[in-house]
Every structure is written in C-alpha cells, then in structure tokens.
Amino acid sequence: MTKFRKLGRPAAHRVSMLRTMVSQLVKHERIETTVAKAKEVRRVADNMVQLGKEGTLAAARRAAAFVRGDDVLHKLFTELAYRYKFVDRENELREAKPPNPQPPQRVPLDPWTKSRASQQWASPKEHQNSGSES
Numbered sequence: 001m002t003k004f005r006k007l008g009r010p011a012a013h014r015v016s017m018l019r020t021m022v023s024q025l026v027k028h029e030r031i032e033t034t035v036a037k038a039k040e041v042r043r044v045a046d047n048m049v050q051l052g053k054e055g056t057l058a059a060a061r062r063a064a065a066f067v068r069g070d071d072v073l074h075k076l077f078t079e080l081a082y083r084y085k086f087v088d089r090e091n092e093l094r095e096a097k098p099p100n101p102q103p104p105q106r107v108p109l110d111p112w113t114k115s116r117a118s119q120q121w122a123s124p125k126e127h128q129n130s131g132s133e134s
C-alpha cells in the first residue's frame with residue numbers, strides 16, 4: 001500500500017475503513033463522507049478501476065484482495081471497466097468530458113476586395129462659386 005493520510009485512526013482500522021468505503025463506492029456509486037476521507041478513497045478507487053480496465057487474472061486477484069464482495073468485483077471488471085475504458089488519463093475515476101463544440105465555419109475572405117472598414121469615404125465636395133460669376 002502507498003502512504004495515506006492517517007485520518008486519526010490506527011493503521012489496521014484505516015485500511016479496513018478504506019476497503020469498506022471503496023467497496024461501497026463501487027457498489028452504490030455514491031457515498032457520503034468527509035473531504036479528507038473522500039480524497040483517500042478516490043486514490044484507491046482510481047487504482048481499482050485501473051485494475052478493472054486491465055482485465056487480466058492477476059489484476060482481478062489484486063482487486064479481489066482489496067475490495068469486499070464478489071458482486072463488487074464483478075461490477076468493477078464489467079460495468080465500470082467498460083464505462084471508463086476510454087478515459088486517457090491514468091488513475092482518474094472521472095467520466096470523459098464531451099469535446100468542445102467547433103466554432104462555426106466562416107466564409108474565406110477574397111484578398112483582392114477591400115473590406116468596408118478599410119474603405120475611405122470622402123466628404124462630399126462643395127461647389128465653390130467663384131466671385132467672377134454674378
């Protein structure tokens with residue numbers, strides 16, 4: 001196991017609590033807990049989903065050594081592995097976001113025409129009356 005927050009508990013209680021919380025998270029897909037515990041559960045749950053995505057016998061045995069219940073193990077290797085199969089980032093239990101919509105296609109500009117903004121509009125010329133005409 002990697003290094004975890006202590007969470008105010010002895011080591012055996014802490015590991016047992018994390019095993020139970022990860023199993024319940026996989027089973028119900030939602031749990032209520034504190035922020036510190038949730039951060040630790042997320043780390044372990046991400047690793048369990050990675051094992052589910054591998055799908056090998058060795059990965060199944062490693063996951064079975066941690067999670068509690070055969071139904072949880074089955075869900076981990078079938079439903080959740082398929083759901084998070086296309087998430088590129090490793091160790092992340094988050095669904096992939098849909099791609100950003102493409103901006104609308106603009107009509108290409110003709111380089112030989114002037115835009116309206118660059119046209120110079122001359123002020124109307126006033127007819128000058130010369131003094132010789134009367």
